Amino acid sequence: MSKREGEGCPRKKKTDSVQKDNCDPNQKVNLTVNLSSPVIDAFKVFQLELDTKHDKYERLVKLSRDVTIDSKRSIFLLHRVTSVSDVEEVLAEADVKLGGVRQKIGLIAEELRGEDLYQFHRAFTPGIQEYVEAVSFHHFIKHRTLISLEDINAKLLFMKDSYSKESTEGQQPVAAHQVLTFQVTPTDYLLGVADLTGELMRMCISSVGNGDMDTPFQVSMFLRQIHDGFSYIGNTGPYEVSKKLHTLRQSLSKVEDACYTLKVRGSEIPKHMLADVFSSRASMIDQDEGVA
Incomplete structure (x- = not known):
């Protein structure tokens, strides 16, 4: 008995022909962006917040570098106590230098006004560690004891002038003293x-x-x-x-x-x-x- 034609042979599947896209590659697509969209407005706010945070972070890094340099200079000065006869003179000169370092820490405190301390902690921690090393070295030479954390923070109080605007024309802004604190x-x-x-x-x-x-x-x-x-x-x-x-x-x-x-x-x-x-x-x- 003869086999029927095509029996035992796999049938060929018919594939649908894929139509080629007749779009011109050089044709420009007009995309209209609604600049007044709430999404665009939200991203503009995010951009402003990130730029402000990055700028503040960079300013804190620069201030921390200045604090580190001046603190190291104070430490180098304090090492002279082993080779001079008048130790008090060296300590007084180092105290003046450390006062200048505290003024730079006051600028850090001003940058951190109203901000989360730990959000920018990595930016200024090297300078603060160097300041603690310098001020504790000064304290040990003078008193032969270790300075406490409370004593260090007690000296980090800063008086800043804040000006309030007057609505009446012709009057100068009124200066008000504000106390800023920095906590190590x-x-x-x-x-x-x-x-x-x-x-x-x-x-x-x-x-x-x-x-x-x-x-x-x-x-x-x-x-x-x-x-x-x-x-x-x-x-x-x-x-x-x-x-x-x-x-x-x-x-x-x-x-x-x-x-x-x-x-x-x-x-x-x-x-x-x-x-x-x-x-x-x-x-x-x-x-x-x-x-x-």
């Missing part, structure tokens, strides 16, 4: 104190080179107290704080090593050579701990 956050305070330990270690080495044998033991006792306080925080605090704990331990070990050398070999080594001995031993400690 606990995290910035801890990070500044952690950086202070490095400056104290440098002051300890310099004081020994100039014949001062009492400062290393005072600094050593102070650094032990700081280390004990940071040990309570440990890894439960902010990441930056636990990260700087290693540097704090390095500074403490160098100062303790200096005190040990003074006690054991202080009578053997001439005073003018003690600073070189401490510097060489400090570099050996860095190499043993893998610090570049």
Whole structure:
């Protein structure tokens, strides 16, 4: 029995022919945008808010950089106390410089008026940490104690003049005094104190080179107290704080090593050579701990 024609063979599916688009590619499409649309108005508001925020952020970064530079200059000035006879003169000059730093912090407080502090915190935190380091270094040299967060914030009060407009023509705007405050956050305070330990270690080495044998033991006792306080925080605090704990331990070990050398070999080594001995031993400690 012959097979029917086409039996056993797959049927061919008929495909619909696709009609080509006859549109001219060079033809321009007229799109009309309604500029008075509520969506366009909303995006204009968003654009203005973002531009204002970015401009304020950049101004805060520049102010923070100025605060950092002036604070470092104050720290460099304070290191002169180990080589001069009149310590009070150096402290008074540094106090004037720190007053100028506070005026720049006042500009930061003015920029943050009515704003969320933590929204712009990353912009100015480096400068505030450097200021805390400088003012705590000044306080330690003068009082041999650690300045508290409350004492730092107590000096960050600023008087600003705000002018009220009068509706009557011919009258001058009336000036009104307004008090602005800037509050250093606990995290910035801890990070500044952690950086202070490095400056104290440098002051300890310099004081020994100039014949001062009492400062290393005072600094050593102070650094032990700081280390004990940071040990309570440990890894439960902010990441930056636990990260700087290693540097704090390095500074403490160098100062303790200096005190040990003074006690054991202080009578053997001439005073003018003690600073070189401490510097060489400090570099050996860095190499043993893998610090570049």
